[in-house]
Amino acid sequence: MPPTIRDVAKRLNLSITTVSRALDGYDDVAEETRQRVIQTAREMGYVPTRAARQLRKKRTDMIGYIMPTSQPRFSDPFFSEFIAGLGDEALNQHFELLISVAPPDEEAEIKTYQNWVFGRRVDGLILSRMRQQDWRVDFLESTQFPFTAFGRTNSNHHHPYIGVDGKNGIRQLVHHLVEQGHQRIAFICAPQTLTLQKDRFEGYLAGLKDANLPLDTSLLAEGDLTRKGGYLAALQLLSLPQPPTAIIGVNDLTAIGALRAIHEKGLQAGKQIAIAGFDGIEDTEHTHPPLTTVRQPVYEIARQLIRLLVKLINGEEVEEGPILIQPELIIRNSTLRE
Amino acid sequence: MPPTIRDVAKRLNLSITTVSRALDGYDDVAEETRQRVIQTAREMGYVPTRAARQLRKKRTDMIGYIMPTSQPRFSDPFFSEFIAGLGDEALNQHFELLISVAPPDEEAEIKTYQNWVFGRRVDGLILSRMRQQDWRVDFLESTQFPFTAFGRTNSNHHHPYIGVDGKNGIRQLVHHLVEQGHQRIAFICAPQTLTLQKDRFEGYLAGLKDANLPLDTSLLAEGDLTRKGGYLAALQLLSLPQPPTAIIGVNDLTAIGALRAIHEKGLQAGKQIAIAGFDGIEDTEHTHPPLTTVRQPVYEIARQLIRLLVKLINGEEVEEGPILIQPELIIRNSTLRE
DNA sequence: TTGTAGGCGTTATCAA
């Protein structure tokens, strides 16, 4: 059994009060006493029991993140970068990160959120992959639970979030493709419930409009943000009677999947057909050919989300208004004819 | 403020005892009472506070894993697969997984382990990347703290671990390379402190011996289990006066890094120089050319480690003796001349 | 079948 604060106090012939205060750095304890306490505490290997402290202080010093997928997708570069950012900054702020996994909008997801909030598992939550109608926001606001989100919902909440201007990003991408001479530009979508889909699709529409191109709904396909989804959607697009000359994937993984379909069809990406994604994950540098993408600084955003959340948890003032970040168009060979 | 068990009891005009027992499924509570309790508990959104329960039961229902790296390396396929396995099986066993990160053998690592053990953060720990002299094992054994390990240490402990026969795996790989006509087979090592390095290197030596090949120490290079380390080590090997005709990476990432060096030198992997790794991560299927490797079932091992650990935590009997798994040699084009 | 009461290990209030 590890020693408790009682054991330390007994050894020193002090009260547990004094030990506690000495260790927590209060200034109403004699310096000499403090040194003795710290010394023996270290010797005895005393570490305060987290559960007891949590119970008393009503704080867990933990931040929660529930991955909106059905399986742990740590190998998905988006999530791995996002979580690395969350974890790093959480540590900076003296918090730990608790991670779980739940499929979006299903019973299990609701259960997990309820358990964490009502069971006081964490002091605050990070949300991502926001849905247009997002029950998580409703729930957390109704319980007054601290959270920050990567992306926004459609409702008229004004929850704190950090957003990326996906509309503008894709719009610029379309401009670039048009400049390259493309007229038949396909778009592989994400599930329609997601805000990122709405934003980026609006950018697609706006880009077409800017170029006076009509919307051809046969050039729309639905993916699921995974490589496989992109692959299947691209296969479908490429077997059209009049296939597209350019394909936009709603994210990089989708585009990478589409790239595979392009290869399998014996087409040369870049020269014969353009392909581009969104996110700016590292993999896009190493594909054949390297992939044009719209880069958003996921790691840095994750860290900002934590910093913002910690302020909320501590009840500090937070500057009003959401933060909107402009993504950066990165042009590579996958959209260049030569 | 979320409701406590008191609130529920008050609402029902019952004692908190009865509420607690009804919710925990004891059979000494009237069925009708139980139903009423469950009903109102749900209505009120009551969830037991974890900290209180933990304090009382002296259990956290959490399992800890401290990644032995200086940064979160979720994108490293080895870790992502390992953690996915840990997380999935932990959930099955009604545990949560707490993850942190610390650089091996440094002060911060020691601190983290001590905090988790003495602060009773978790009920048990998973170790990986075992060192030959591993203070973690000494520490956990001396405190009688439950843990299971992926790999073994050199010392004469008999802690519970699951091992993979790396020696035999590499030995077979060497045989295969010799069959392909190679005489100058290089080996890119991991840090010497790691048990996996010792095992696999022994396999290398044994393989050479089987073929009556001498050990040429100029064909040994040191990596750090990363792509970059493998890349740098391979560059060095390839600029030797008498370069190797085959290179073994101590793990797949090392081999993938080496593959890049091979490409940069204008060599054809497979045809002109053989290259192979160890682990069997998915990436090896998608390299150019696909990479020969020695596959170990990381995901399944992770799950077994959790199952074993849960038994230890519950004080159940555990079959004596470590578990040794035979890896599987997977031959692909990177070691085939045609 | 239900209720009373004690304590898990801390921190915080108040008195000495």
Next chain:
DNA sequence: TTGATAACGCCTACAA
């Protein structure tokens, strides 16, 4: 500057 004591919310002998 230090100490006694009361919670924090829950589980669990033990009593009723």
